[in-house]
Amino acid sequence: MNCFSLHETPLQPELLRKELQDPACGGYAAFEGWVRDFNDGRTVLRLEYEGFAPLAVREGERILAEAQKRFGVERARCAHRVGPLAIGELAVWVGVSAAHRGEAFDACRYIIDEVKHRVPIWKKEYYQDGDSGWVNCERCAAAPAQPHASLAAAAPEAPDHGHGHGQGRGHG
Amino acid sequence: MSAPALYGLVLTGGRSRRMQRDKASLEYAGKSQLARAMELLTPLVARCFVSVRADQLYDPHRAAYDTIADIKPNLGPIGGIHAALHAYPDHAWLILACDLPFLDRATLQHLIGRRADTRIATAYRSSFDALPEPLCAIFEPRSLAVIEESLTRGQQCPRALLSGADVELLDLPNPRALDNVNTGEEYVAAKATIGTAAATPAAATPAAAVPSGAGASRRLQVRYFAMLREQAGRSTEELETQATTPRELYEELRRRRGLTLAPEFLRVAVNDEFGDWRSPLADGDTVVFLPPVAGG
Numbered sequence: 240m241n242c243f244s245l246h247e248t249p250l251q252p253e254l255l256r257k258e259l260q261d262p263a264c265g266g267y268a269a270f271e272g273w274v275r276d277f278n279d280g281r282t283v284l285r286l287e288y289e290g291f292a293p294l295a296v297r298e299g300e301r302i303l304a305e306a307q308k309r310f311g312v313e314r315a316r317c318a319h320r321v322g323p324l325a326i327g328e329l330a331v332w333v334g335v336s337a338a339h340r341g342e343a344f345d346a347c348r349y350i351i352d353e354v355k356h357r358v359p360i361w362k363k364e365y366y367q368d369g370d371s372g373w374v375n376c377e378r379c380a381a382a383p384a385q386p387h388a389s390l391a392a393a394a395p396e397a398p399d400h401g402h403g404h405g406q407g408r409g410h411g
Numbered sequence: 412m413s414a415p416a417l418y419g420l421v422l423t424g425g426r427s428r429r430m431q432r433d434k435a436s437l438e439y440a441g442k443s444q445l446a447r448a449m450e451l452l453t454p455l456v457a458r459c460f461v462s463v464r465a466d467q468l469y470d471p472h473r474a475a476y477d478t479i480a481d482i483k484p485n486l487g488p489i490g491g492i493h494a495a496l497h498a499y500p501d502h503a504w505l506i507l508a509c510d511l512p513f514l515d516r517a518t519l520q521h522l523i524g525r526r527a528d529t530r531i532a533t534a535y536r537s538s539f540d541a542l543p544e545p546l547c548a549i550f551e552p553r554s555l556a557v558i559e560e561s562l563t564r565g566q567q568c569p570r571a572l573l574s575g576a577d578v579e580l581l582d583l584p585n586p587r588a589l590d591n592v593n594t595g596e597e598y599v600a601a602k603a604t605i606g607t608a609a610a611t612p613a614a615a616t617p618a619a620a621v622p623s624g625a626g627a628s629r630r631l632q633v634r635y636f637a638m639l640r641e642q643a644g645r646s647t648e649e650l651e652t653q654a655t656t657p658r659e660l661y662e663e664l665r666r667r668r669g670l671t672l673a674p675e676f677l678r679v680a681v682n683d684e685f686g687d688w689r690s691p692l693a694d695g696d697t698v699v700f701l702p703p704v705a706g707g
Binding site for chain 1 (some may be wrong): 462502634636637640671672673676680683684685699701702704705706707
């Protein structure tokens with residue numbers, strides 16, 4: 240059974256790894272994401288993760304199932320921290336076991352990439368200069384009533400007769 | 412002097428880039444969007460035309476009606492409006508986009524009833540951003556000069572044109588009437604809503620093609636996360652609202668709570684699953700607006 244979980248306490252990779260042991264598996268690959276002390280040219284002192292638990296687990300498990308189907312791996316597991324984290328702490332753990340190493344590596348890579356883009360988890364960084372910010376959010380802030388600006392800037396060639404309201408999904 | 416007679420024009424020249432299919436042929440309750448628009452508009456105007464690109468002139472779907480082809484190519488909706496005013500310069504034009512599945516007769520009658528023929532145009536104020544909606548509006552003959560002048564400046568956006576012009580602006584009697592459909596997802600949601608409304612006896616009159624519950628209020632739970640939680644100053648709230656869709660709800664909360672994230676960067680979840688911005692909300696729903704994520 241694939242499982243995605245959120246944790247307020249430190250992750251324990253040795254326990255997670257045991258969940259993946261399987262006599263049919265000759266390969267195991269894992270990825271650990273650690274808290275880094277810089278981002279975007281700024282010194283990061285600590286950070287905070289926040290998750291929307293029911294949907295995060297649901298979407299996370301969809302990703303694990305996709306990886307299993309796509310790469311034919313036996314088992315896949317992902318655990319993610321929430322709450323305050325210090326530099327160097329383990330933020331996310333992904334592990335996969337499979338008959339052979341190739342699919343284990345590929346599935347592991349797929350899972351971490353998808354988790355970063357799809358699972359409703361947010362990260363706030365606290366910087367050395369006293370500032371703080373939500374990663375990927377700060378640049379999306381806009382004054383109210385801006386959708387029109389994007390319309391006026393529409394490509395001059397072959398414009399759509401539509402008069403959309405900027406409904407495109409920004410991510411996901 | 413009496414007001415210039417009113418002609419109707421349904422725009423179908425769009426490239427439908429996001430939908431990737433011809434919007435005019437999308438069907439609701441078994442009828443194409445173009446046929447629905449023509450049926451609504453024809454009884455209300457002296458003559459009714461379909462606006463087409465030159466390469467669509469012989470499309471059988473469109474050729475069933477009187478057509479007016481764009482004179483200047485690749486201008487988008489403004490090209491269609493321009494061609495109509497150019498072809499019949501003594502008439503006023505009720506312009507309609509063909510991607511308005513929720514449009515009803517009452518909305519058109521209200522527009523015609525409040526027409527201000529001494530101004531450039533009569534239009535509705537968007538319930539989304541309060542700007543004029545050019546694609547369900549009446550353009551008077553005098554608007555031709557304004558459009559031509561605008562085109563010489565390279566300005567092709569009809570909303571920008573109306574925003575700066577002498578326009579009679581009306582409030583929409585039914586705030587959802589001009590919701591348009593740009594993506595496959597939105598089409599599926601709109602089709603479901605219209606299919607349901609058509610199946611109920613109350614939908615016998617055109618005005619009832621509005622999702623049930625419009626006008627009534629509903630009690631909703633909203634949860635906030637990350638940047639939106641900080642801006643709203645709370646993690647959760649329960650509210651009584653007139654909003655019928657997540658999109659309307661977000662606009663309401665954006666104003667009330669001072670949220671700065673533009674909706675195009677957000678996703679929405681209803682009852683703990685990803686949802687659609689246009690799906691109708693039901694009493695008791697829990698709604699979450701999801702800022703851009705950053706796990707890992």
